[in-house]
Amino acid sequence: MSKVSAFLRKKPLIASLMILLLVLTAGCSGSNNASQNTGKNQVVKGGTFVYGRPAPVTSFDEYSEITSNNAFAIDKVFEPLVAFNKDGKIGNWLAKSHSISKDGLTYTFVLRDGLKFSNGTDVTAKDAAFSIQQHLIDKGPLAISAQVASIKAKDNKTLVITLKEPYTPFLSELANFSNGILPNNFGGVSEKQFFKKPIGTGPFVVQKWDPAGDLTFVKNKYYWQKGKPYIDKLVYKLIEDDSQAINQLKAGEVNAIESLPLENANELKQNAGTGVLTSGSWSIEQLFFNTLDKHFSDVHVRRALALAIDRPALTKALTFGYAEPANSLLPPAILYNTNKTIKALNFDTNAAKKELAKSAYPHGFSTNLLIASGNSTTAHLAQILQQAGKTIGININIESIELASFRDRFFAYNFSTMINGGQADYPDADSILAFQTDPKGFSKSYWTHYTNNNVTKLLYEGQKTPDGPARAKIYANLQQILADEVPYIPLYYPDVLIGVRSSVKGLVVLPNGSVRFDSVQITK
Structure with a gap:
């Protein structure tokens, strides 16, 4: 939280959770949007989605960061082997399957076919092994707590992690943003250089970044979920004051705002051009x-x-x-x-x-x-x-x-x-x-x-x-x-509250306070 909200890594999520997600369809203008007919549903593609946030993104180092301002940008670039959904349930993500031995010591992951990093290179089990091993070396605030005996790439697609002793939270821990998969040996550059220009498997790639201001992502053309993301660009706009953020949302200057104060939720619900996405939270x-x-x-x-x-x-x-x-x-x-x-x-x-x-x-x-x-x-x-x-x-x-x-x-x-x-x-x-x-x-x-x-x-x-x-x-x-x-x-x-324009469709709010933009659309 991130474990902490003000922080937090928020900042900063559980088996058999009952999380309420209320998704509203809503309206912010998007220019140059193209529609694609996909049978019963029509997907609106293109446009730039502007997301108002109260703090800038200062680092993409998944191993050293904990606060929500950074965590919820890191998770747009890097993805883990397994991930949780809006209901808090763990499922396969970069891994197409996983298994755990009866003694709880051996975890085996098989990667999806055709996985590529945002630079077009193939993702292999060696990349996954390096990523998790590097996290053990770097430790950091969200260090892997399991006692790991070995991490081995059995072949190009299969990763085997063996623990010294059972550790019940391990699979959930691997779903954290800090365990995203990145290229083996940081793609041949130093760790510091790599995180200044990060390469991952996520739906977005960093295009322009001001550590004291705004951040612009563009869509990852090699993203493994075919056809996604639907938008062309995602902008994290720095708006430090709640009132300014709400006013900009009402005026259509942003498509959504993070960390909506609870006292303003009903105001946005009653406004013709805005709405609220909400979920129970962790x-x-x-x-x-x-x-x-x-x-x-x-x-x-x-x-x-x-x-x-x-x-x-x-x-x-x-x-x-x-x-x-x-x-x-x-x-x-x-x-x-x-x-x-x-x-x-x-x-x-x-x-x-x-x-x-x-x-x-x-x-x-x-x-x-x-x-x-x-x-x-x-x-x-x-x-x-x-x-x-x-x-x-x-x-x-x-x-x-x-x-x-x-x-x-x-x-x-x-x-x-x-x-x-x-x-x-x-x-x-x-x-x-x-x-x-x-x-x-x-x-x-x-x-x-x-x-x-x-x-x-x-x-x-x-x-x-x-x-x-x-x-x-x-x-x-x-x-x-x-x-x-x-x-x-x-x-x-x-509750997690996200303020949205009434033209926003497909924005998914996660119980840790992050949101998924891979399916978001800006309708007219």
Whole structure:
């Protein structure tokens, strides 16, 4: 998330998920569009699709990136062996088939026939082996966590990966954008040079790129899905302010906008020229504590704030029916979520005061809340949290800074509390649990530095345990500990909302917040 929404890799997805996808047909003008009759359906080809986004694409390095601004561009250029669909189900992608041995140690993938990279060269199992091996070498924030014994190209089409021990999330992990397939040995150039001019199998190729501004893709003429993408160009247009993005959508200056604020959804639905695509998501909005801060290293302080916050009320006030109050770290769309059964610290001001009295700061204190500017929903949420703190004697100063600086601050652990989003990147509960609870991981428990040996033990047990009742019990116990010790307070599970013109057809919203443009059409 990307594991994180503000981030996030969002930033930043699960077996047997029930994800609602509401696809509206909608109208933005596209010039020089040609129609092709395909039987019952008429496909509109050509045109340039302009997509408004709140942050620029700064890198295509799939191994080192995590934030949604980059992840959701990387996945247009590089594709994995297996991928998840809008319902969160894993299926073959570059692989035409795959199999897993009974002992859970050997994974065999057979590549599709006729696969080519965007430069016209054939894709082989050696390319796939190199790509995954390189990810193991580079590691990065979304490193492959499975203990890999070997990666071998059995022949030009067959890749065999052998694990040292079972790792249940492995297939889902391979579906992540960070495991896209690229040319063997980076096509003969350095890794740094390669990611400046990336070559992949995806539907689009980078044509023009300003790391501080807009990005233009053109269609990949060698794309393996015959006839796709339908559009000729895809432009990522930088629009940092929500209001400007909505105004440009209404005016027809863009075809769609990412990260539509929940409070503006009904406005666009009621507007004649616009609509909203929505899906349930793998996201969760949270209040994070830096446990290196002396105040928030105290569990009683964290528990007091959790008890002071009315989560159902703030969800209702902020999300306009496009979210569900959160008690658990795992969103409802993720298998093993316990939101309905967990014993949470529900709103109780008197209990909150008593809890604070048990802390080292019984009379309260002052602290800062870090947020990214430009999002009205986040700003309103910060004010609600500020007021909740005030009721128990905790004075919260809101520090609103632009998105890039916000990221720099929490990457450096330079915050006391912050509002940010959690995001599963691939369809397994471990995607979000590992990122937010592993003190040895890249983010040190999502920049909180939270450490609980029992939580860490349960996390590792869950990774090795096959899906079923035993794994469910492990994750239920883990989630309850997090609800009791609240290194972060789950607030609500927001839907993914994409604002669209009413001429847009075929745009697919994924539960990780990304969208697929390979089938998008701009109708008249």
